[in-house]
Amino acid sequence: MTVAVPPATTRPKMLVGGAWVDAADGRTLDVETPAKRGRVIGRVPRSGAADVDRAVRAAAAAFPAWRAVAPRERGRLLTRIADDLDAAVEDLARTLASETGNAIRTQARPEAKVTADLFRYFGGLGGELKGETEALGEGMLSYTRREPFGVVAAIVPWNVPIQISAWKVAPALLAGNTVVLKPSASAPLAALALARICQAHLPKGVLNVVTGTGDEVGTPLASHPLVAKISFTGNTETGKAILRLAADRIVPVTLELGGKSPQLLFPDADSDRAADGVIAAMRFARQGQSCTAGSRLFVHEDVYDSFLDRLAGKLAKLKVGDPLDEASDMGAIVSRQQFEKVCAYIDEGARQPGARTVIGGLPPSEGRLAEGYYVQPTVFADMRNDWRLAREEIFGPVLVAIPWHDEADAIRMANDTHYGLAAYVWCGDVAKAIRTAHALDAGWVQVNQGGGQVVGQPYGGFKQSGLGRENSLEGMLESFTQRKSVNVNIAP
Secondary structure, X not given: OOOOOOOOOEOOOEEEOOEEEOOOOOOEEEEEOOOOOOOEEEEEEOOOHHHHHHHHHHHHHHHHHHHHOOHHHHHHHHHHHHHHHHHOHHHHHHHHHHHHOOOHHHHHHHHHHHHHHXXXXXXXXXXXXXXXXXXXXXXXXXXXXXXXXXXXXXXXXXXXXXXXXXXXXXXXXXXXXXXXXXXXXOOOHHHHHHHHHHHOOOOOOOEEEOOOOHHHHHHHHHXXXXXXXXXXXXXXXXXXXXXXXXXXXXXXXXXXXXXXXXXXXXXXXXXXXXXXXXXXXXXXXXXXXXXXXXOEEEEEOOOHHHHHHHHHHHHOOOOEOOOOOXXXXXXXXXXXXXXHXXXXXXXXXXXXXXXXXXXXXXOOOOOHHHHOOOOOOEEEEOOOOOOHHHHOOOOOOEEEEEEEOOHHHHHHHHHOOOOOOEEEEXXXXXXXXXXXHHHOOOOEEEEOOOOOOOOOOOEOOOHHHEEOOEOOHHHHHHHHEEEEEEEEEOOO
């Protein structure tokens, strides 16, 4: 099979102070497509501390003038960016599919579209940066203001790079902050394309993008003395490291971290609809590479075997293949490192005494799927909730199934994790489903559906899945503004 990756290597520069520049020392990073091992599709600057300093200082210099722009005018600029993003959906989708391995039809194109939706949504909120007044008597005027922090460090992962960039960049800019965006070294190309579209409408220095590794860029960015706010999406261990860096300067931090999200299936659930929903909630269309992936499936013992059979039948019909092929339902794992990690978990699950493989397993060593980092959807049955595969975030297309017979025990098992990002309930009894949703320790719960986040709905996690909320008006006000109270004595 010939993998349809872009024919030529691209070498975009990064955005600092309104200029497209190389790293100060000229170093570069290769971007490999997951669809074909060893195939380089891009080369980006490999930044260091000096580049981070340039970008942060450019953002700090641009901040006073940007915060002085009326919020409604800032919103109009975001809306114009959204229009250009709409026109660029196909180009962005092809870039996303090529660098992330996400299938263009099921994941990359929808991500490009929702990125435009996010800029348009936040562009319409310019009139909502409001304060309040408090009645303190006739001789006192008391009111609050929503003010920006200053320079925001936005650090995003590789799995949905431009959607998560939009979660951070659009509300931060609308609130009057300036931004230094650091995309993942594994998937920086679409983020740079997004920045080029944004830069056509923004003053110099308002948005800056630095590319490179976490150690060489992320650490100096999170610890830079001029950064006033950090917004990070990624794994929990890195989130803890960022919190430690922020603690030295008491810098506010928003974190959207990992998950090991439960799915609870009751015996009265519509089994066919639930099977489709479980597949969606497990994020198989993204190869399971999602912090909201419902990777622990708790199924009532009365329907356990029949439901797993139905689920396996649907998974067997999914086409795993070239991310740029419109027929592909699933693409490839993002990198060799992540591929080897996922394969190690699958190997452990296959050798786990007492567990059984319902479908999937280790990828073939020959044929078209051996050309890239492809993994078949995999389900392990008869797992225990205290086994490693049910405790750790695999970030791959690996679902573990656990039977239950007592509702209270099922909820206890679902909550028995240090994560608390998402959860899913499949139940025919609406009252029971809502009671269950309220009992689950998760920041985002869906009942009888497994889709993605809705633009405008607050999104974030409990426990070690994060701090703060994004993706909404409330998230913007909480994450990207600070409240100031003003008391004025107006007595004669």
